[in-house]
Amino acid sequence: QKEVEQDPGPLSVPEGAIVSLNCTYSNSAFQYFMWYRQYSRKGPELLMYTYSSGNKEDGRFTAQVDKSSKYISLFIRDSQPSDSATYLCAARRDNAGNMLTFGGGTRLMVKP
Amino acid sequence: KAGVTQTPRYLIKTRGQQVTLSCSPISGHRSVSWYQQTPGQGLQFLFEYFSETQRNKGNFPGRFSGRQFSNSRSEMNVSTLELGDSALYLCASRGDKNVLTFGAGSRLTVL
Numbered sequence: 008q009k010e011v012e013q014d015p016g017p018l019s020v021p022e023g024a025i026v027s028l029n030c031t032y033s034n035s036a037f038q039y040f041m042w043y044r045q046y047s048r049k050g051p052e053l054l055m056y057t058y059s060s061g062n063k064e065d066g067r068f069t070a071q072v073d074k075s076s077k078y079i080s081l082f083i084r085d086s087q088p089s090d091s092a093t094y095l096c097a098a099r100r101d102n103a104g105n106m107l108t109f110g111g112g113t114r115l116m117v118k119p
Numbered sequence: 120k121a122g123v124t125q126t127p128r129y130l131i132k133t134r135g136q137q138v139t140l141s142c143s144p145i146s147g148h149r150s151v152s153w154y155q156q157t158p159g160q161g162l163q164f165l166f167e168y169f170s171e172t173q174r175n176k177g178n179f180p181g182r183f184s185g186r187q188f189s190n191s192r193s194e195m196n197v198s199t200l201e202l203g204d205s206a207l208y209l210c211a212s213r214g215d216k217n218v219l220t221f222g223a224g225s226r227l228t229v230l
Contacts, residue, residue: 043221050123050209050221051162095162105152105213106175109162 013110
């Protein structure tokens with residue numbers, strides 16, 4: 008079993024919909040949680056970065072971490088066709104440097 | 120500010136050969152990491168360098184190696200290539216804000 012699990016999708020939604028992307032993890036030592044977006048033939052791009060439990064909002068994006076249930080979520084409001092990409096969640100232990108553990112990614116398609 | 124630059128972007132090798140990939144981090148970033156991305160295993164951590172020293176290493180065989188130079192540029196090498204080494208190899212650099220910025224990757228195909 009992978010330490011970070013993510014539904015691969017694809018997830019197809021109409022433009023303007025609220026998108027909910029989720030991950031679960033098994034390692035309770037994870038303290039930092041990230042969401043990356045990856046377009047085809049590009050490297051991952053950091054969207055959200057959170058420490059421990061709680062919510063963080065940035066524009067149309069909201070990240071939630073619930074350490075009690077080991078659940079990570081990313082919400083996208085007013086989704087746009089340009090949001091069509093693969094979304095990767097990632098987690099890191101304290102003092103682990105750059106050693107991130109990634110989920111497998113969820114492919115999102117936003118249809119005009 | 121230029122991003123993380125990786126060369127070459129695409130390359131094809133045959134089994135048994137070796138390959139060297141190059142990464143230039145964002146100016147001022149001293150920490151460089153390498154990841155392998157495949158459809159089956161996703162993104163997996165290879166190794167991390169800071170000021171020319173390897174700080175962390177992922178669970179990959181010794182055929183995978185890397186190094187970092189005094190100007191923070193990094194290279195990774197894969198020897199005795201296997202078909203399963205076909206992947207997108209991603210380099211990432213990290214600055215003071217503890218955020219990893221990835222390059223576009225080097226796509227390696229092993230025939």
